[in-house]
Amino acid sequence: MKKTLAVLGSIVAGLAWAAPPPLFRDVAEESGLRFRHFTGSSGEYFMPEIMGAGGALLDYDTDGDLDVLLVQGAMVDEGKAPAEARFPPASGQPPGTRLFRNDLDRRARGTPRLRFTDVTEKAGIRFLGHGMGVAVGDYDNDSHPDIYLTAFGSNALYHNNGDGTFTDVTRTAGVDDPRWSTSATFFDYDGDGDLDLYVANYLDFTVAGNKTCFDAVGARDFCSPARYHPVPGRLFRNDGGGRFGDVTESSGIAKAFGPGLGAVAADFDGDGRLDLYVANDGTANQLWLNRGNGTFDERGLLSGTAYNAEGLPQGSMGVAAGDVDADGDEDLLVTNLPREGSTFYLNQGQGRFQDMTDAWGLRAPSLPFTGFGTGWLDYDNDGRLDLFVANGAVNIVEAQRGQPYPFQQPKQLFHNEGRPPLREVPADAAGPAVGLTEVSRAAAFGDVDNDGGIDVLVTNNNGPARLLLNQAARGHWLQARLRGVQDNADGLGTWVGLARKGAPTLWRRAHTDGSYLAGSDPRVHFGLGGSTAYESLLVRWPSGRRERWTGLGADRTVTLRQGTGKP
């Protein structure tokens, strides 16, 4: 059944008395996605305890539906056992990062039924360190998505063998970093058809060097990042043959750094090359503009994206890039700390941004919260990008002082009305799963049940993973899976436009990165609103090659294989 506006219109007419269903419903538990994050807390307020962990939506078995990977924590102080933790692991929760296969039941009558099966051991994933984030990308172009896991400690690259199993190839690939890594992103910065890898690093925190910090009223609390030294991120160039080279210095990326938490690759100056934006906690954010010769220029300050409108550095955790105002370039959202609020940078073209947080109505609703995972998604398929933010504090929430884990905050959903400001969707309309206060971290976006609605995977620090199934009344849609031939296999970084008659072209980028510690669905999704009509799909691959497809229809997922479109 297609959950289109037309269908729902007739239902609503017959059931006028019934309240509409919430826009999102958590189906994690009922679908078998049972996972509870373990912080590894020993009561010493070790910073890594409060920062993780991530999750991803990826079709690891290439069966056409999105599977789920959830990053797990471990004891931060390795000298202690999990049983000694302040919040011991949930009973029945196996240790380590977990992979869940989506056994989507398409034969069921009505809506597809989701069922997840934990296949971690079978898949050969054995990542038992204090995990942080995940990046997903098919680095060897074999059409099977690979996984890069970051950690407080050594990271790992898992090669997807294509038979449902993975192999840890970290050492041979040369992509480890034993420092505290956070978000990572696969993108083809040199346009050679394979995915390179950027890894954001955070702080030089160590258990031995843990500092005692206090909140505003003198109670013990997690430290500010300013109490530690930042550690620079790294850029690895894919040299082919399963090997990467560290090009951090030669690419220029080493020229500036901060405590990195979020990273997203997109073409921010409209020159057709993929740039990189890095969100740094409490220091200037960096906008690395790709010069096209293997090097980057740092333009955060002049672009207006290093600081907020007042020239102040902010918490800068999660990042989301998307063409929010439908003018053909990508705008940026950065999630921050309470009393800072999220910051919305509107792209004015040629790499110039303006902080338009106030005009877009985002300051007041975001001011009380600590934002982490975030993304632009068209949840109601009206053709406009809406906004989701996963919140969860890192310092004690006053109203929860004295409670066992006083860091809980609600998630937030904002609707794009086609012009500013964005409107926050009330929690009763968004659904209890959105309004539920938790310590949320990653948010990954994708159509988990292949019904044309974007769903959201949310991870919770010291809490259960949530799978927010989209059940909004939605418009028509089109989803495109890219198959690169000269370009990378999943077409990550490809800029796809849906040309419409009498309306601006809608542009979306194929990506898995952005948000915070998360990996999202690489398919590009377009909401078509009340009509199934559009002119064509325009595709600009990362290499610059352009193609066009027509007659693809609507309310379906199509596969666009490079070279099969019209020039």
Next chain:
Amino acid sequence: MLAVLLPALLLALPPLRLDALPAVLRDRVAAAYRKAEAEPARADASGSVAMLLHAYDQFDVAEPWYRHAAQLDPAAFDWAYLLGVVRAERGRYEEAARSLSDAVSKRPRDVPARLKLAEVLLARSDLDASAALCEEILKERPETPQAHYGLGRIEATRGRPAAAVERFRRATELFPGYGAAYYALGLAYRDLGPADEARAALEAYAAHRMEAPPLDDPVLARVRQLKTGALARLAEGVRLGKAGDVEGSIREHEAALAADPGLAQAHANLIAVYGRLGRWDKAEEHYRAAIALGPGLAEAHYDYGVLLVQQRRPQEAAEAFERALAISPNYAAAHNNLGNMLEAEGRTVEAESHYRAAIANDPTYRLARFNLGRMLVAQQKHTEAIAEMEKTLEPEDAETPRYLYALAAAWVRAGDREKGLRYGKEAQQKATALGQTELAATIARDLRRLEGNPP
């Protein structure tokens, strides 16, 4: 149980969960609460509770107490104003605007209240009302930089960069250290086109990032003064230290320790502070105290190591840097300094690896690159040495002549006299321009020698 929930007889007072507050604040709030309880009709008694909570950033709890005080004394400016301030802190802009408008109606010429209201209105995208307030302030006090800045922000939001530039420029003329105004000015110039002006404004921003024009706000000052105790003194000590007031910094740190002798961070900070004055005994005393309380304070070991270097005690200094690195293996400055110590002992291989570790953990650490470059020159690895030294040339600042001079020497050692001369002359010019006369003279002497000895 310490819970002091609202007694049934005092329902008129806002709720307050004292047991949820940490001990340091609980007693003070409890005392204020008792006064409010004893005199429930007195606005200032309830207002005192609110101010105390406000001082410690307890905005959610403070708000109902300010509201209560404002209800008890609707004519009072303070409660309406402070209620608006905490509502703004919570992002409740509509209510904040109401409270601040109420405050302004009571004191129409109060500048802080009107500026705060203008800021809240801007945050609500009520640009016209915000602009009107700023204009009104400027009519009365044309030399209010904050009002010009506010108008500049409004013009920038309206997409009028030329008008914004005028406002921001005026703000920086009135207060030449206005960091936020320079930042906004830089971006407005960028939008207008003149790249040099944009760059110059952003450089001025970098120099004055945290500075803002003072604003005489006696009401808010009373709130801030309520924040006392060891941590407040420590924070003030750090602030004074950054501002260059060493004696003031020591006073505040010592006061923090008097209030809480277990404050390891205060001891750790005092190592460097006393070190700046050459008071080794005091620095050592605080080092011992810091590591007794918190052996994991890597900075304490590092700062102590620096003091030992200054006292020409290299062996002990190396040990201190090693202790810092044992705690924090990615500590770039400790790697660099340990490299120095090892190099002086002739342990060049180890020194080089520490310089490399320093760079890996801070690629912008020019001194470590310089040190590595020197070592590589000594090893005749000229190409690699020059590559490292070239990376020391950015950003251009007072250190640049020194690094250029070193690069010139590296080129000469590599056998490229022409490049050596070129970089040497550039170093000399820059040193002269920066008033580094001694360095300029040294470079000039070397250049003469080099020019006098062609190959």
